[in-house]
Structure formats: C-alpha cells, structure tokens
C-alpha cells in the first residue's frame with residue numbers, strides 16, 4: 001500500500017486507514033495516520049475562565065510505542081462555518097474543481113478548503129494574486145499593503161486577519177479559484193505533549209489542551225486543532241488522524257536521580273507523564289514540580305492528582321505560582337528564585353532540570369533565573385554559569401520542550 005495521506009476523498013482516507021488497522025500492519029506514521037478515538041473530554045479549568053481540557057485518545061491497535069516525553073500529532077479539519085463564510089465571500093458554490101495540494105488531483109473546492117488548506121495564514125502571494133485581478137480602489141489598497149519597501153504595511157494588514165478577511169475585504173475582485181488555492185498554505189498537523197505514561201495507560205494517550213480563541217477585527221477566531229479536539233470530534237468513534245512524534249525529552253534512565261520540572265499552563269502535560277512513569281518504575285529519585293496558572297481557583301490543573309501524589313510520596317515538592325491571585329504577578333521563575341539554595345543543591349546533587357510550555361517568554365525567564373542562581377548561590381561568574389548550563393544541556397540534564 002502506498003505510504004501517503006489520502007485525504008482527497010475523506011471516506012477513501014478513512015476506509016484505507018481502517019483497512020490498515022484490520023490488516024494489523026504496525027506502521028502508522030505521519031504520512032499514514034492512525035484514526036484515534038476520543039474516549040473522554042474533561043474541562044480542567046473553572047467556568048468562564050481559560051478553557052483547558054483533559055482529552056483521552058484511544059490508540060488501541062495503533063502500536064504507538066510511546067514513551068513519557070513524546071508528543072502526538074493530529075490532523076484537524078477546518079471549521080465548516082469558516083469554509084462556508086469563505087465560499088460566500090468568494091461567491092463560489094464549493095463544487096468548483098481545484099487541484100489537491102500534494103497530488104494535484106482535482107477535487108471539490110469545499111472539501112479542499114475543509115481538509116487541506118490553512119485559512120489562517122495570508123501569504124504575500126495571495127494578496128499579490130488579488131492585486132493582479134483588482135481594479136480601482138481595491139487595487140490601490142492592495143498596492144499600498146504590498147509596497148515592497150514597507151514590510152510593515154503587509155504585517156499590519158495581516159495581523160489578526162485570515163483568508164476569509166481577504167476575500168471579504170476585496171469583494172469586487174474575482175480571482176481564478178485554482179490560482180487562489182495554489183497561494184494558500186497547507187493545513188498542517190498540530191503536536192500535543194502526551195500527559196500519560198504507557199506503563200499506566202498502554203492503550204490511551206492523555207492530552208492537556210488549551211482551547212484557543214481570539215477576537216480580531218470583529219470576528220471570533222477559533223484555533224483549528226484545539227477546538228476540533230475539544231468540540232467537534234464525536235466521542236467513541238475512530239475519527240482523529242494521529243501519529244506518534246518521538247521526542248528527546250526524557251526522564252533519567254537512572255531512577256536514583258532527582259528531577260526538577262517546570263511546567264506552567266499546558267506545559268504541565270509531560271510532567272504528569274513523567275510522574276506516572278517514575279511512580280510505576282518505583283523510582284527512588286525525588287520529583288520536584290513547579291506549576292503556574294493565572295488563578296488557583298480556576299487554573300490548578302490536576303490539583304487532586306498532585307495532592308494525592310504529595311501524600312503518597314510520589315511527588316516530593318510542589319511549588320505554585322498563581323500569577324493573578326495578588327496585585328503583583330508571580331511566575332514560576334519567581335518561585336525558583338525563592339528556592340534558589342535548594343534548586344542549586346539539587347542541581348549540584350545531579351538533578352535533571354526540565355522546562356515545558358511557552359517558548360517565547362516563560363522558558364527565557366526560567367533560563368535567566370537559573371543563570372542568576374548559579375551566580376548568586378553557586379558563586380559562578382556570568383561566563384562560568386554559561387559554561388555550566390551548556391554542559392548540563394550536553395549531558396541531557398537540562399532539557400526543554402517549548403512551543
């Protein structure tokens with residue numbers, strides 16, 4: 001059987017993927033995804049606050065040999081309401097035939113937009129196509145957005161705008177639909193850190209998913225994959241094209257070694273897997289977890305599990321940073337700094353240090369605080385601290401899974 005995704009016909013793809021399951025060929029992959037089943041969905045956050053969900057995917061038959069620290073990749077579809085909005089703006093029926101982005105086989109526009117193309121990203125080429133077919137005021141506006149020496153104009157226009165906005169903003173401009181889809185980016189799979197250990201859940205992967213949404217230019221934009229998993233996938237049916245994404249993010253093979261884990265927000269996910277794994281292995285090494293969210297009342301993810309783990313000795317220490325429960329923000333790196341002496345002692349004792357979650361701000365803040373601790377408590381110079389953490393990374397004692 002050919003190893004490529006057959007999404008040109010949704011039914012064909014599902015039938016083919018199921019027949020792979022029946023033949024029990026163990027090689028599901030990114031190019032040949034397994035249809036996982038959403039077995040359970042549970043909201044971890046308080047009403048009206050951030051929506052973070054615990055989602056259990058059934059993977060029986062997938063032969064995913066997953067380990068704590070791995071991620072799962074899923075192929076979502078777009079919101080059908082968005083596809084319909086776009087078709088209306090394009091004055092298209094959806095029956096028009098356009099080429100499949102990978103195979104170039106012709107398929108109906110509606111299905112292509114539903115399954116294969118990103119409606120979020122507005123590539124320059126798409127606006128250029130509109131400009132080339134525009135006239136009058138619409139052409140003038142597009143020329144101003146695309147002016148080569150002012151990237152800021154393109155960035156300013158595209159910020160918070162998607163492909164639907166483009167079609168709605170230039171209603172007089174008709175573009176050939178085959179050229180239109182050629183300018184769109186492909187709809188890519190999304191990765192999610194696995195929040196369970198295969199020792200405890202061999203036929204399931206647990207996920208901790210922040211359901212994203214944002215208001216831009218008067219319309220609510222729903223994150224494609226998080227809302228797909230949290231809202232649109234039916235429970236109990238093999239439905240979600242999935243693959244295993246192996247990672248280098250790993251607990252120590254030596255069970256005597258201590259670990260420090262920093263995972264605010266959805267960054268907690270792999271550490272739930274780590275702690276389950278260390279517990280199943282009866283590891284003697286100590287587990288220290290730093291967790292943060294906005295509010296204790298609504299955002300203390302897996303609170304009961306951590307409290308039970310503290311009680312039964314699986315978790316040795318839990319430091320919490322609820323950023324918005326007091327006037328001045330408190331973040332996980334502030335808690336690290338407060339515990340600087342112990343953090344340094346654990347590191348000197350051979351502990352492994354892990355960070356998961358937001359790459360842009362949190363991981364940087366944690367790294368800066370670690371360097372500060374090495375200097376203030378460890379007595380290292382700035383340069384020595386740099387060398388120290390470089391060595392830790394080289395020896396896989398400082399690992400990050402940030403996104």
Ligand SMILES: Cc1cc2nc3c(=O)[nH]c(=O)nc-3n(C[C@H](O)[C@H](O)[C@H](O)COP(=O)(O)OP(=O)(O)OC[C@H]3O[C@@H](n4cnc5c(N)ncnc54)[C@H](O)[C@@H]3O)c2cc1C
Nearest residue numbers: 162190191192193209210212214221223224225226266403
């Ligand atoms: C290794 C790895 C592990 C990860 N683990 C996790 C995890 O454990 N949990 C987790 O929650 N995430 C995790 N992520 C992030 C995850 O892969 C997704 O990026 C995240 O869920 C958002 O995907 P989405 O499809 O829901 O949103 P997208 O559709 O990709 O949207 C992203 C953002 O763009 C904006 N947007 C969306 N639609 C529009 C629009 N129409 N117009 C304008 N703006 C728009 C929204 O503000 C939205 O927040 C991980 C990422 C990586 C790389």
Ligand SMILES: NC(=O)c1ccc[n+]([C@@H]2O[C@H](COP(=O)([O-])OP(=O)(O)OC[C@H]3O[C@@H](n4cnc5c(N)ncnc54)[C@H](OP(=O)(O)O)[C@@H]3O)[C@@H](O)[C@H]2O)c1
Nearest residue numbers: 210264265266292293294323331358359360361362365403
């Ligand atoms: N690139 C970005 O601008 C950005 C920002 C946030 C999230 N994200 C993405 O959102 C997802 C994770 O979101 P999430 O809702 O699970 O968690 P999150 O947004 O990372 O929030 C979890 C906690 O971290 C706090 N936080 C905010 N900035 C921080 C910083 N600089 N250092 C340390 N902690 C900080 C938050 O506080 P407050 O909210 O009170 O500040 C909150 O208490 C990831 O995909 C991440 O990449 C991206």
